[in-house]
Amino acid sequence: MDDFIAARSQMALSLGFHIIYSCIGMVMPVFMAISHYKWIKTKDQVYKNITVAWSKGVAIFFATGAVSGTMLSFELGLLWPGFMKHAGPIFGMPFSLEGVAFFIEAIALGFFLYGWNRLNTWFHWVTGIVVGISGIASGILVVSANSWMNSPSGFDFMNGKYLNIDPLKAMFNEAWFSEALHMTIAAFSATGFAVAGIHALMIYRNRNVHFHSKAFKIAIIFGAAAAILQPLSGDISAKGAAKRQPAKLAAMEAYFHTQEYAPLVIGGIPDTAAKKVNYGIEIPGLLSFLVHDNFKQQVNGLDKIPVKNQPPIAVTHYAFQIMVGFGMLMMLIGVLYFIALWKKKSWFNKGWFLKMFIWATPAGFIALEAGWTVTEVGRQPWIIQGVMRTSEAVTPMPGIQYSFYLFTFIYFTLSVFVIFLLKRQIQMVPELYDR
Template structure:
C-alpha cells in the first residue's frame, strides 16, 4: 500500500467515523430542547423524561465525538503537513472559532445534564438552547473550512506562498453558505430519522406507550422538515458547484461530453474508457436547467479535462446517486407522515408507516457518508482546488498503513462501546405503565 493511499484511507475512516457523532451532536440537542419546551408548556412528565433521556444519549455521543474529532485535528498535521503549512494561517480563524463553539457546547451541556432541579426551569431550558445553537455553529465553522478547500479565497498566491491573507474572506468563501446549509439540514434529517426509527420499533411493539409516541413525533418533525427542505438546499448547492467546480459536477452526473441541453441522469454506470454513462435514465436538458437555470446552457464534460485533473468518476457518480436516492426516500416518508398527521390530526402509527420509518432511519447517515465522498473524492486530484494537489500535501514519513490499521481498530472499539452504552440507555426507557415516569419526573413544574 502506497503512502498516499494509506493516508487517504486513514483520513476517510477517521472522518467517516467522526461525522456520525458530529451530526448527532448538532441535531439531538435541538430535539431535547423541544421536548423540554413541551414539558414547560404542558407539565407532562413524559416530555421531561424524554428530554433527560436524549440529554444522556447526547452526552455519550458528545464524548466519543470529542475524542474522534481531536484525533482528526492531529491527523491533519501528521498526514498532511504541507497542506497545514500552507493553509494553517488562512483557515486558522475557522478552527479557532469552532473550538470556542465546542467548549461552549461542552460547558452548557454539563449545566443541562446536572442542572435539573438545581437551576430555574427557564434557565435550564436556555442552557439547552445554547447547547443546540453552539453545536450547530461548531458544525458550520468546520464545514466552512472544507468549503474553503473547494473554493479557496482570502489570500493571494505568490509562487507557492500565500500572501495578503484575509481570514474572514477565507471563512466566507464562495461555497460556504451552500455547504454549511446543506450539511446542517442533512444533520437534522439524518439524526431525526435515526432517532425516529428507534422509537418506531418500540412503538410498533406497544402503541400505548406515550413516551415513544411523543419521541417519534418530535424526531419526525425535526427530521422530516429538514428532509423536505433538503432538495432546495441541494439545488442551490448544485448551482454553486456548477459555477465553481464544473469538473466535480461532470463527475457527479457522469457527463463526459461538453454540450448544451445536457441531460440529468438517474442511475447509470460511467465508463471512463468509452466516455459514456450506460444504463442511465436521462431527462433531456434537465442538467443544464438545474445547474445554470437555462435549458440551453452549456455543461462542461470530462472529455475536455486532462485525465490528470479528473476525479474518479465512477466513485463520485455512484456516491452522488446514493445520496440523492436516500434523500428522496426520506422525503417521501416525511410527506407520508406530514400529510397523514394534517388530515387525521394525529401522528400516524399504522404498521406500514412504522415499518417505513424504521427502514428509512439509516438512510440519512448513508446519505451523509455518500455526500462527503462526493465532496472529497470529487475534488481530487486537488486537496486545495487548483492550488495544491493531494500528492503534494501528504507526509513523506513511511509506514502509514500501520497507523491506518491501528486507528481503525481504535474506532472499531469505540463504536462497540458506544453501541453497548446506548443499549443500556434505551433499556431504561419506560414501558406501558407510565404513571411511574410521571411520578418520578414530575407531573408539573
C-alpha cells in the same frame, strides 16, 4: 498499501465516523430543548422523561465526538503537513472559533446535566439551548474550513507562496453558505429520521407507547421538514459546484461530453474507457436547466477537463446517485408523514406506516456519508481546489499504513461502545420512565 493511499484511507475513515457523531451532537440538543420546553409549559411528566433520556444520548455523543474530533486534529498535522504548513494560517480562524464553541458547549452541557432541581427552571432550559446553538455553530465553522478547500480565497498565490492573507475572506468564501446550509439540513434530516425510526420500532413493539409516540413526533417533524427542504439546498450547492468545480459536477453526473441540452443521467454504470454511461436513464436538457435555469445552455463535460485533473468518476457518480436516491426517499416519507398528520391520522396506528420509518432509520446517514464522499472524492486530485494537489500535501513519514490499522481499530471499538451504551439506554426507558 502505499503511504499515500493509507493516509487518504485513514482520513476518510476518521471523517466517516466523526461526521455521524458530530451531526447527532449538533441536532439532538435541539430535540432535547424542544421536549424540555414542552415539559416546562405543560408540566407533562412524559416530556421531562424524554428530555432526561435524550440528554444521556447527547452526553454519549458529545464524548465520542470530542474523541474523534481530537483525533482528526492530530491527523491533519500527522498526515498532511504540507497542507497545514500553508493552509493553517489562512483557514485557522474557523477552527479556532470552533474550539471556542466546543468549550461553551461543554460548559453548558455540564450545567444542563447536573442542573436538574438545582438551577432555576428557565435558566436550566437556556443552558440546553446554548448546548444546541454552540453545537450547530461548531458544525458550521468546520464546514466553513472545508468549503475553503473547495473554494479557496483570502490569499494570493504567487511564485509558490501564499501572500496577502485575509482570514475573514477565507472563512466566508463563496462556498461556505451553500455547504453550511446543505450540511445543517442534512444533519437534521439524518438525525431526525434515525431518532424517529428508533422510537417507531418501540411503538411497533408496543413498548411504552405514550413515551415513544411523543418522542417520535418531535424527531420526525424536524427530520421530515428537513428532508423536504434538502433538495432546495442541494440545488444551490450543485449550481455552486458547476461554477467553482466543474470537474466535480461532471463526475457527479458521469457527464463525459460537453453539449447543449445537457442530459441528466439517473443511475447507470460509467464506462470511462468508452466515455459513456451504460444502463442509465437520460433526461434531455434537465442538467442544463438545473445548472443554468434553462434547458438549452451548454454545460461543460469531462472532455473539457485534463485527465490528470479529473476526480475518480465512478466513485463520485455512485455516491451522488446514492445520496440523491436516499434523499428523495426521505422526502417522500416526509410528505407522507405530513399528510398523515394533516388528514390521515389513522395511519399512525398502521403497521406499514411504522415499518416505513423503522426501515428508514439509517437512510439519512447513508445519504450523509454518500454526500461527504461526493464532496471529498469529487475534489480530487486537489486538496486545495486548483492550488495544491493531495499528493503534494501528504507526509513523507513512512509506515502510515500501521497508523491506519490502529485508527481503524480505535474507531470500530469506539463505535461498538457507543452502540452498546445506546442500546442499554433504550432498553432502560420502559423501566425508568413508564410512570
